[in-house]
Amino acid sequence: MVEAQLKFNTETRLANGLVKNFEIVVGQKPVGRLSMVEFQIERPFLTDWQYLKEIYVAPGQRNKGVAKNIVRRIGNEMRQQPANGILLNAICNVRARNMYTHLGWSDVCEEDGWQVLINVAVDDFVIRESCGQALKFIR
Secondary structure, eight states: OOOOEEEEEEEEEOSSEEEEEEEEEETTEEEEEEEEEEEEEOSSSOEEEEEEEEEEEOGGGTTSSHHHHHHHHHHHHHHTSTTEEEEEEOOSOHHHHHHHHHTTOEEEEEETTEEEEESSOOOHHHHHHHHHHHHHHHO
């Protein structure tokens, strides 16, 4: 597996959150990009979330484990912060979907065609109450 790193690029403040953009680099070579959105939901109680908005790997760098390496690292970092979860709009790409499942992400809800995967164990009540609000924020 290729050892990929994230190099911070830019951030943009939103009314209820923050978008952080990164370059994905292997060695010194940029091979892709990643975008994360950090936001909070107040119901049923205040929780912090991170939404994996985009992960892109250049065609010549695919199938080398770059995305898997980055998604695994992000998931591991978030599991160390139990107050936070990660949401992801699961695309209809079977290979990507299998990668997320292999890395331990679980399908928790679907609304208006959006599928939400999460990489940490969260109480069912919190999921039911939070999913709709999270989807409103990220759409």
